Amino acid sequence: MSTPDVNDSKAEFLGAITCSVTHEIQNVLAIIKENSGLMEDFILMNPNGSVPGLEKKLAACIDKIKKQAYRGVGLTSELNSFAHGPDKTTTSINIVELIKKLVAVSERFFKLKGIDILLTVPDQRHSITTDPVLFQMIIFSCINCLIEIFKSKTMLIDFQAHQELPCVRLSMENAGMEPQVAASQIIQTDGWKNIQHLCRKTNMNITPQKQTTGIRIFFSSLQ
């Protein structure tokens, strides 16, 4: 398999995330529209005050609209922050913050595949100088690579030290496979060669784990 052009892969990645988040925003707007419509229904049905408990019903609709407005604000803020990723192709990034942002915007994308992502956030800050979009793409591709192989529904992401350098570990909970077998399956996937290609471009090394079923990414240069 030849490795695809990095810019094409970037565009595909940004498109997949944008599509997923805007789809969720459509759902938010649909809920707001239905609740405002329901309020209208109640008012039109109530010319003589005949709908029992009208105030309570209207208040329930208003609560739902408010809740969705907050959800919409959260989604657009996350998408806006994500969309600023390509502003600089090389910059100092806090890897923990960047992964947190990625998990936030890709939550529904992976939920549609039946996957929950559990992120364990460390106390200390880990910064590297790299391309932030490529970095997020690598994590995203690794998650896709793992869920293609394993039946598990939970992806764990945490941070470990590797030869005194920080390292991101992605693993599947109860993957139902021996780590050695899993490692050989990971490197046979279509996405693996591309992930390795991206890692070389961003000063990262990647390896299937030997102790648990998953992937470990460690950084060869830190800021």
Added chain:
Amino acid sequence: MKNKKTRILLVDDEIEFITTLAERLELRGYTVKITQDGESGISTLASTPFDIAIIDLMMPGLNGIDTLRQIKEICPDLPVILLTGHGSTKDGMEGMRIGAFDFLMKPLDINELMLKIKLALGEAPKG
């Protein structure tokens, strides 16, 4: 109000969306049952008769297209209206190719949905 209530099955994982839509349809005289995923929608249809199903395309687990395929196997004559939050009509058209009556984009227009339901049930003149 109708004499014999039309039975609608609504399938969507957005619970606040379907509960509100169900309430609006009930105010218009329909009997509505909701389920939050394709699998439970199919098992509900296998055990309970419905006149029409309204199904979201993007759901965790069984997606709307696969749900539609399975529904067409167990209830080939049941009219199905698909809902999509996508900006394009591609998935909706794909659904119609495999037997959906029609599709609507989210956010919905309740009057448009009512018209589609009536058309699907042969209660409104076409055109």
